[in-house]
Each structure stands twice: as C-alpha cells, then as structure tokens.
Amino acid sequence: MGASLLSPATALSQSEDPCLKALADSETAEHYDQLVADYLGDLDAGRPESQLEVLDEIWSLCTENLRIVVFQGDAHALAGRCNLAMERYYWVLERWDTWPHADNGADAKSKAQSGLATLKKTCLAEVRANCPTGASVKIGDEDPQECPAQFEVPAGSYPVVVSQAGKTSYRRDYELRVGLNTVDVDALSALATHGEVAFTCATNGTELVLGAERLPCPTQRTLEPGPHEFTAIRTDGKPFSGRFDVVDGQTTAVFVPSGQVSTALLSIRCSPATALVTLLNEEGTKLVSCPVDLDLPTGNLVVAVALDGYETFRREVVLAEPGLELQVALTPHHNFLGLLVRAYGGVALEANNNSQSGTDTTTSTSAETPTREATFAASLETLLTLLLAPNSTLAFGARLRLGFGPEMGTLGSAITEYGFQLSVFRLFGALTGGYGTLGAGRCPDVALDAVASDGATCDPSADADNRFLFSFRFGMAFDAGAGFGVGFGGEFFFDNPVMVDILFGADFRF
Numbered sequence: 001m002g003a004s005l006l007s008p009a010t011a012l013s014q015s016e017d018p019c020l021k022a023l024a025d026s027e028t029a030e031h032y033d034q035l036v037a038d039y040l041g042d043l044d045a046g047r048p049e050s051q052l053e054v055l056d057e058i059w060s061l062c063t064e065n066l067r068i069v070v071f072q073g074d075a076h077a078l079a080g081r082c083n084l085a086m087e088r089y090y091w092v093l094e095r096w097d098t099w100p101h102a103d104n105g106a107d108a109k110s111k112a113q114s115g116l117a118t119l120k121k122t123c124l125a126e127v128r129a130n131c132p133t134g135a136s137v138k139i140g141d142e143d144p145q146e147c148p149a150q151f152e153v154p155a156g157s158y159p160v161v162v163s164q165a166g167k168t169s170y171r172r173d174y175e176l177r178v179g180l181n182t183v184d185v186d187a188l189s190a191l192a193t194h195g196e197v198a199f200t201c202a203t204n205g206t207e208l209v210l211g212a213e214r215l216p217c218p219t220q221r222t223l224e225p226g227p228h229e230f231t232a233i234r235t236d237g238k239p240f241s242g243r244f245d246v247v248d249g250q251t252t253a254v255f256v257p258s259g260q261v262s263t264a265l266l267s268i269r270c271s272p273a274t275a276l277v278t279l280l281n282e283e284g285t286k287l288v289s290c291p292v293d294l295d296l297p298t299g300n301l302v303v304a305v306a307l308d309g310y311e312t313f314r315r316e317v318v319l320a321e322p323g324l325e326l327q328v329a330l331t332p333h334h335n336f337l338g339l340l341v342r343a344y345g346g347v348a349l350e351a352n353n354n355s356q357s358g359t360d361t362t363t364s365t366s367a368e369t370p371t372r373e374a375t376f377a378a379s380l381e382t383l384l385t386l387l388l389a390p391n392s393t394l395a396f397g398a399r400l401r402l403g404f405g406p407e408m409g410t411l412g413s414a415i416t417e418y419g420f421q422l423s424v425f426r427l428f429g430a431l432t433g434g435y436g437t438l439g440a441g442r443c444p445d446v447a448l449d450a451v452a453s454d455g456a457t458c459d460p461s462a463d464a465d466n467r468f469l470f471s472f473r474f475g476m477a478f479d480a481g482a483g484f485g486v487g488f489g490g491e492f493f494f495d496n497p498v499m500v501d502i503l504f505g506a507d508f509r510f
Contacts, residue, residue, distance in 0.1 A: 018101045019062035028061050035061070039071075048079040066092055066099050066108035073115050082123035082154035089115045120152075125176035127151040131185040135164035138212035139176075147185075163211035164188050166222050194222050196251040197244060202258040205235040217256060234259035238282060257299075265323035268292035270305055275330060278304040281319075290328075305330060331391065331421070338385040340395055340419075344489065344505030348377030348403050350498070377501050378402045379491075383417060385509075393419040399434060401501070411436050411493065413469055421477070428485060428507075432471040469493045475507065484508055 023029045035058050042050040052075045059068050073088030092112040099105030120126070129137045131147035138144040139151050140158040147162065155178045162170040167188035174183060199208055201217035208215045209231040215221070217232070225248045232240040236259040244254050268277055270290035279286040279294075280302040288294070290305065298319050303326065305313040310330035317324060350373045383397030395417040403411075413436025421428045475487020485507045493499040 016103075017067075018064035018104050019058075022062055022064045032058065032061055046078070048075040051075040051078075064101065064104075066096065066101075066104055067111065070108050070111045070115060073112065077115065077119060077123075080123075082119055085115065086119060086124065086152070086154065089113075089119075121178070123155055123178060125153055125155040125178060125181050127153065127176060127181045127183060129160070129162075129183045129185070131162045131170075131183070132164065132187050135162050135167070135185075135188060136212040136214070137162045137183075137185075138209070144209060144212045144214045161212040162188065163213055165213075166191060166194070168224055169211050191222065191224050193225055193248045195225055195246040195248050197221050197223055197228070197246055197254060198251055199230075199254050199256065201232065201234075201256040203234050203236050203256075206256055207233045208256075209233065220251075230254070232256040262298050262321065263295040264298050264319050264321045266292060266294050266296050266301070266319055267323065267325040268303065268305070269325075269327050271327075271329040272307060272310075275305050275307040275310075275328070278302075278306070280304075336387045338387070338393070339510040340381070340383040340385050340397070341508045341510075342379075342381040342383070342505065343508075344503035345376065345378040346488075346501060346503035346505075347374060349374050349500045349502075350403075375403065377503070379501070379503060379505075381415065383415070385419070391421045395419060395430075399436070401436075403499075411467075411469070413437075415469075428475055428477050428487070430471075430473045430489075432469075432473075432491075434469045435466065436469065437466050467493055471501075477507075 019032060023032050035054055039051060039054040039058065042054060052072060055068055055072050055075065059072075062068075069088050069092050073085040073092075076082075076088060077085035089112040092108050093116075096105040096109035096112075099108070116124075127139060127150065129139070129145075129147065129149045129151070131137050131149075133147060135147045136144045137147050137149050138161045139153060142151055142153060145151070153176060155176055157173060157175050159171060159173050160183055162185045168191055170185050170188060174181070198220045199215075199217050201208075206217040208217050208219065210221060210228070213221075223246045225246050227243060227245050229241070229243050232242070234240060234256070238259060240256055240259065242254065242256070244252050246252055266279075268290060270277070273290060275290045277288050277290050277292050279288065279292075279296070281297060281299060283297065286294075296319055298321065300316065301319045302314070302316050305328045307330055310332050313328050313330055315326075317326070379399060379401040381397060381399045383395035385393045385395040388394055397415060397417075399411075399413045399415045401411040401413070413434040415432050415434030417430050417432040419428065419430040469491060471489055471491030473487050473489030475485045477485035486505070487507065488502075488504045491501045491503070493501075
C-alpha cells in the first residue's frame with residue numbers, strides 16, 4: 001500500500017496518512033490506493049463533483065484521516081458551494097484538538113483555517129449586528145445569538161430578525177456582500193397590542209426558535225397579533241416547523257409532537273382513475289399513480305392530483321391515525337368560449353281549453369271543455385357557451401322542439417341558459433329560459449287531414465302563437481370525447497295550451 005492521502009502539492013511535508021496503518025494488510029488496502037489515485041487525478045483535472053464522489057467512498061473505508069473532510073470542503077468551494085465548504089471546515093475545527101491522531105488533527109486544523117481564509121476573500125460575508133442589549137438576532141437559518149453579535153454566512157440575500165420579549169420585532173432583508181457588513185438596529189418599541197402563546201412539547205429537552213430567540217420548551221411568550229412561525233429542535237427526531245396566529249388579548253396554545261415517527265394509512269381514489277398523485281411532507285416529495293394506499297408519517301401533508309386536460313386538485317391535509325381517505329374528482333379544463341349541442345326526446349303533455357257553443361230557439365249556451373293529450377316530443381339545441389367560473393357557464397342559442405302529434409306542432413325559440421357543474425360524481429345542471437313561436441303543424445281542434453264542419457280544411461299556421469318556456473336539466477358527465485354527458489329534464493311552455501315535456505338525452509360539449 002503506497003499511496004497516501006496528503007495534501008497533493010506538499011505531500012512530503014505533511015503528517016503521515018493514518019489510514020495507511022489502519023488499513024495495512026487488509027483486503028481494502030489496494031482499493032484505498034486506487035481511490036487515492038483517482039482523487040488526485042480528479043484534482044489535477046479540476047473536477048469537484050468527481051472529487052466528492054471519490055472522497056465520500058474513501059471516508060466510508062477509513063475515517064482516521066481528518067484531512068479527508070478538509071478536502072471535501074475544498075471540493076465544495078471549487079464548485080461554488082460556499083456554505084457547504086464552510087460547514088466542512090468548521091466541522092474540522094470543532095474536532096481537531098480531540099482527534100486520536102494529534103499530528104493529523106493539527107495538520108487538518110491548519111488546512112481548514114487556510115480554506116476559511118480563502119472563503120472570506122471570495123464568498124463569505126462577515127456580519128456585525130449592532131442591536132439592543134437583551135434582544136436576540138437571527139440571520140437566515142443561522143442559530144440565533146444575543147445582541148450584539150457577529151455572523152459568517154455565504155454572501156447573498158438574507159432576512160435579519162431582531163426580537164425581544166414584549167417588544168415589536170424588527171425584520172428586514174439585507175444583501176450581504178463579501179467582506180464586512182454592518183447591521184444597525186435601534187431600540188425596539190413596546191407592543192401596543194399583544195397576545196400570548198404557550199408552548200408545550202411531547203419531548204423533554206426540545207428547544208424552540210421563535211423569531212430571533214432560542215427558547216426552552218415549555219415556555220410562554222408575549223407577541224404582537226398576527227401570524228408567526230417557529231421551529232422546534234427535538235432531541236428524538238427531525239426539526240419540526242409550524243405556524244400559529246396570535247390574537248390580541250388571548251392566549252394561543254401550541255403543542256409540539258414527538259419526533260418519533262408514527263404512521264397512518266392514506267387512501268386516495270381518483271376520477272379519472274389514471275391521474276397522478278404528488279405527496280409532499282417533511283420527508284420530501286413522492287410521485288405515485290392513483291389509486292393510492294400508503295402508510296405515511298403522520299402530520300401535515302400536501303396532496304396534488306393532476307392529469308392532462310384537467311384542473312389540478314391541491315389540498316393541504318393533516319394525516320393522523322387511524323388514517324385518511326380522499327375521493328378526488330378532477331374538473332376538466334374549460335375554454336372561455338365553447339359550443340354545446342343537446343339532443344333530447346321523451347313524453348309531451350298538453351292541457352288545452354276548447355270552446356264549444358250550441359243554439360236553440362229558446363236558449364243559448366257556451367261551455368269550455370278541457371282536453372289533455374300525451375304524445376312524444378323531441379328537442380335539438382345549439383348554444384354558444386361563455387365561461388363565468390371554473391364550474392359555471394352562460395349560454396345563448398336557438399332551440400327547435402318537435403311535437404309528434406296533431407296538437408303539438410313545432411316550437412322554435414331563442415334561449416338563454418345558466419349551466420353549472422358539481423364536484424360530486426361529475427354532476428351537471430342547467431336552467432334555461434326562452435321565447436319562441438309555436439307554428440306550423442299544430443291544429444288544435446281537428447286532425448291535420450280532417451275537414452271542419454263548415455267544409456274548410458285545417459290551416460296549420462292559423463293557430464301559430466308566441467310563448468315563453470322554462471326548462472331545467474340534470475345529468476352526469478363522462479370522460480369521453482370533448483365533453484359528453486347524459487341527463488334528464490323537464491320543460492314548461494306557458495299560455496294556452498300549457499305544455500309540459502319530460503325528456504331524456506345527451507349533451508355534447510366542444
């Protein structure tokens with residue numbers, strides 16, 4: 001085993017690689033030599049991503065050489081990831097004095113300090129926060145510090161928060177540049193209105209980051225009314241983030257659950273059944289196909305269901321034991337302008353008052369004898385639809401209604417319609433009003449081919465009249481075509497005779 005993972009340029013002046021001794025006479029020694037050679041080749045070629053892959057594999061074989069972590073920081077710095085490089089260097093500086101190989105630890109410390117010095121010149125922002133004594137200050141995701149404070153962060157844009165119990169919080173975004181930056185915050189003013197928040201935690205030792213303060217749990221704080229965010233650092237699991245609202249003069253209770261993972265069953269059924277489901281929680285994002293039956297960690301969960309041609313369903317839910325079941329019916333995309341063709345047929349009923357008269361030498365009588373008729377009817381409608389909202393439309397068009405009987409005739413109408421669609425079972429409905437002419441083909445007193453008592457034949461146009469109509473329809477839409485559904489409805493024609501249709505048919509939307 002000959003290769004040694006020293007600093008490439010000054011290998012002979014470095015302390016020995018402790019991995020040489022740790023891996024001597026082992027089966028992995030030759031593999032270690034090859035990895036070191038690969039790393040040096042990637043270093044000469046300036047390939048930081050390849051360097052990191054090789055260094056991670058080297059660290060998995062041997063954790064005796066603290067310089068490996070420094071080299072990881074160097075690779076991150078070369079790739080422009082200043083924050084990750086800084087983490088690696090500080091990790092070394094926190095451990096070098098207790099490292100089991102003293103020479104190696106001191107050598108790694110020197111190189112980490114050199115790496116940090118380079119970062120300060122190229123990508124680190126030093127921040128001096130001058131803020132009121134007794135307050136706390138927080139920059140970005142850095143841990144809060146008591147005022148006044150100093151920070152080192154990668155250059156960039158950060159929110160700076162200064163807070164103190166019973167005072168208004170200070171928050172402002174700063175563009176922090178390489179070199180020294182100064183943040184000056186004057187004294188915070190007392191709260192004019194306030195409420196209380198009381199935290200309790202399921203796990204002992206939990207700490208809370210609230211504004212710029214880091215607090216033990218349980219705790220109670222006075223805050224200004226409005227929404228607030230917090231992060232809980234738990235000893236038994238991942239950090240927990242949450243939100244709460246403070247109400248003036250009231251106390252808001254906030255409970256931080258245990259970090260131990262509990263699961264519950266999430267079941268999702270979709271219409272259409274081929275939709276894709278995206279699940280987002282603290283663990284990340286998961287993409288699955290519907291139907292869904294998964295055991296997931298309890299807590300907040302964002303569910304999104306999507307399919308081409310349909311509006312995306314998105315909802316934030318809380319998954320808790322024993323589980324949660326969702327029925328999701330997607331709404332198809334609607335064009336602002338559309339065409340609706342409707343064909344219906346069914347039963348037509350007519351109620352009519354016919355006048356009859358008789359005369360003799362002594363008296364004259366007149367009476368109205370009501371008549372009723374039931375026959376078949378059909379209607380065809382063509383409408384231009386305008387989208388009012390995702391589930392409602394307004395339509396204008398024409399309608400032709402045919403009555404298959406001598407007393408029914410035809411009715412041509414101009415109509416206006418309000419349509420709506422429900423999210424449950426893809427139901428739709430429509431309310432229609434119109435005005436039209438009852439025309440040719442209707443002879444109320446005799447059959448079409450009959451001859452009246454005075455010898456005159458029936459004139460179909462003689463009884464043409466104008467009338468109002470009202471109709472309603474309900475049905476269920478299907479996924480086929482551009483929009484196909486079946487339904488039933490009723491319609492009413494006013495004036496004498498009064499006509500009522502009960503129809504069944506189909507809607508075609510384009």
